[in-house]
Amino acid sequence: MKDLVIKHVKLWRHDNQKLHQTEGFVGAKALVVRRGKPFRVSLKLKERPFNPKTDALVFKFSIGHLFVKRSVTFSKVSPCSRWGACMDPEGPDLQCPSILISTPASAPVGTYSIQLFVFTPSSRKSYHLGNFTLLCNPWCSKDAVFLSFEDQREEYIQNDSGLLYMGTPMSVAARPWSFDQFEPDILEACLSLLQVSPQHLTNPVKDYKSRADPIYISRVVSAMINSEDDRGVLKGKWSGDFTQGVDPSTWTGSGDILTQWAESGFSPVMYGQCWVFAAVMCTVMRVLGIPCRVVTNYNSAHDTNGNLVIEEFYNELGKKLPHSKDSIWNFHVWVECWMTRKDLGSDLNGWQVLDPTPQERSAGVFCCGPAPVRALRDRRIELPYDIPFVYAEVMASVHTVVLREGQVVCSSRDTKRVGSLICTKAVGQPRPENITGDYKHVKSPNSTLRSRRRHNSDDTVSSNSTSQGVSVTLTLEKAPVAGVPITFRVTITNKETVAKEIIEHLNAQAKQYNHSPSDTFWEAESVVKLAPLEVRVVRHQISPVHYEDVVGDDLINLAVVLEDPSNQQRVLACEEFNIESPQLDIEIMKKGAVNRGTQHTAVVSFTNPFSVPVSGVLTIRAAGLKLGEREFRILNLPPGGRVQQPLSFVPKKAGTRMIQARLDLTNRAVVRGYQMVTVNRN
Structure with missing residues (x-):
């Protein structure tokens, strides 16, 4: 035979x-x-x-x-x-x-x-x-990561671009991000992340067996995205000089980071901050087949002593002071992954919080989660993993204190500020979805939000405070936009039946989202005379010449302190907000269908809103559109001047794709823009 x-x-x-x-x-x-x-x-x-x-x-x-x-x-x-x-x-x-x-x-x-x-x-x-x-297989009902709806699988596994949300709760700012999970060598880089983890190097057999469980995988990935304990992907840095690496605000996608990490022999890429850590983790989890989305928690608390109270201090003139070890980040970004929790019970299946930003150790390692979102809502803080830490990030109260010569002259407590908004990109839509009600009990949470680029210019935000004799409210009259004066009003109420003469102290400081404010860049003082029981509205504005240097990723801490000289009482109202950066406009020139394999043209436009000429470098990229990364130089664009840059692209993949552009202005803000493109299969 x-x-x-x-x-x-x-x-x-x-x-x-x-x-x-x-x-x-x-x-x-x-x-x-x-x-x-x-x-x-x-x-x-x-x-x-x-x-x-x-x-x-x-x-x-x-x-x-x-x-x-x-x-x-x-x-x-x-x-x-x-x-x-x-x-x-x-x-x-x-x-x-x-x-x-x-x-x-x-x-x-x-x-x-x-x-x-x-x-x-x-x-x-x-x-x-x-x-x-x-x-992993979210299409398989027997898999621990099974997700029932096809539109969610498309969004949380297949979508290779998305939006990260920053700014403030009242002015949500969308930042485009390319997850790049289908770009060359990214799959291999994500698999290498598992191979070079301490768990695998210590006991490969145990590690391979444990990779059946998405809980185990997610904790390994959470630890390996940062480089604090291992050969992780990113080194974090939140201030100072970034010349040894890349300023975190300039990253536009995960592909460059993961490729650089793998090609360097697994040396950490410098540098990352919370949204970069989270976005790269989202890429890795989607590659491995675990549904994942990026989530932003606004006014995110870091409670150092575990008492669920965050203390903030101001001086008697309204300047915020760096006196507390506790902190509140204007926003903090983490991820949620979808999985069953056989270890905890089926009532805790679903979205789980994971945070790769190195803040606190979990079982001796800088990682966080998976913490079931439902457990946070029900305050089941006795469960693993890291639920008390995440709970404080969304539920701590804020104790605000005004000091004069080291003595407390007034104080107030706010139980709504921390975790006031938690959002993620909506399924299939380029807008934020409000998921605050998943984390905490709130009254009628609004499930849809508008990003800053579509924000109504007449929207207002306000804060207020009161004492026995006088109360104050600070209200922004319009969402602040670069090149336009910041207008706000201070409403003062005399609660007594005698006339008063009140001293109004105003203070504006620039701040990064995760730091105490820097020095004052604008301040004012006035005397306000009030009749008995009078309500007086005082309007103010800050001209662009004062704030132009802080447009972009910086935020503004604006405070008013009212001083009553007759009894030395003081009352504070404050607000933190961002100034909307100018936008890059991206327009597809040929109207109608965008087909795979056919050449199309897009035009990127920018108008200078500043009072001085600007120069910079325009970078354009688009995953899946055969565009690569293009750079163009813009020189001495005068105030009010407009520049247009056409570019050709040939879609190589069907589906929803993103063109994103970034203009790095010399000594000024980074300006961004994006356009979603629906590519047909022909």
Whole structure:
């Protein structure tokens, strides 16, 4: 009898990856499939066909030192609870057998090798057929990351671009971000992140076994995004000189960061801040098949002593003082991942908070989560992981104190400021979605918000405070926009039946989102005379010449202190806000359908709103549009001047794509813009 020889092996890469929703990984080094769903392998035999009575085929699937062997059968496809291999049930071709490989929905994530043993009456041979990368499967109901709705799977797994939200609760600022999960070498970089983790290097066998569990994977990734304890991706830096690396505000996507990290031999990329850490983690989790979204918590508390109280101090003139070890970031960005929690009970399934920004250690390592969002809402702080820390970030109260010569002259407590808004990008839409009600009990939470670029110019924000004799409210009359005076009003109420003469102290300081304010850049003082029980409205404005240097990522802390000389009482009202940067406008020139493989033109425009000429570098990029990254120089654009930059692009992928542009102005703000493009499949 002639021997049984394999002439050729076909892994059906295109067909398998299309069926497994992994066709985006076209440049991957191995076949990419999802667990819990069969994939096809075909053999071309030489000399003679397969004889089921005398021959046997046995597959060996190996990841590290772990392996499983399965004989090829003629039975039905194995259920998604175990490994299996069977002949194509639609009619086996014994000369060119097609075999369906099944993997359990709880198989470890990683890259496997496929070895085939061929047994005949006269011989035993083995063949290495290749490798396949196995990912989690949110399309499989038996997988711990199963997500029921296709639009959510499209958003939280497949979408390779999105929006990160910054600014303040009253003026939500959208920043475009390219997650880049399908760009060349990104899949391999994300898998390398697991391979160089301390868990894998310490005990590879235990690590591979544990990768079946998304809880374990998420904690490893959370720790590996920062470089505090390991060979992680990003080094954090929140102030000072960034010349040794990249200013975090200039990153536009995850691809450059992960590629630089992998190509450097896993040296940390410098530098990251919270939104960069979170966005890169979102990329890694989506690559691994775990649904993930980026979330912003506005007025996020860092409670150093665990008493759920954040103290803030002002002097008697309204200047904010850096006296507290506690802090409130105007916004803080983390991620949520979707998974079941068999360790805690089905009532805590769903979105889980994970925070890769290194703030506090968890079990000795700088990582955070997964903390069930439902547990936070129900204050189940006794559960793992890191629920008390996240709970304080969204629920602490603020105790504001005014000091004069070291003595407290007035104080107030605010229980609504921390966690006043928590939002994420809406499914399928370029706008924020309010998810505050998922974290805390709130009255009728508004599920939709407008980003700053579409903010109504007449929207107002205000804060107020009161004492026994006088009360004060500070109100912005319009959302502040670069190049336009900041207008606000101070409403003063005399609560007594005697006339008063009140001293009004005003103070404005620039601040970064995660720091105490810097020195005062604008201040004013006036005397206000009030009749008994009178309500007086005093209007003020800050001209652009005073604030132009802080347009962009900086925020403004504006405060008013009213001083009553008759009894030395003081009362404070304050507000923090951002000034809307000028926008880059991006317009697709040819109206109508944008088709894959067809050349199109977009025009990026900028109008200088500043009082002086500006120069800078315009950078444009678009994942999936065959655009790469383009840079253009803008020189001495006069006040009111307008510049337009056309560029051509050829979409290579269907679906919703993003063109994003960034203008780095010399000694001034970074100006951004984006445009969503829907690409048809033809």
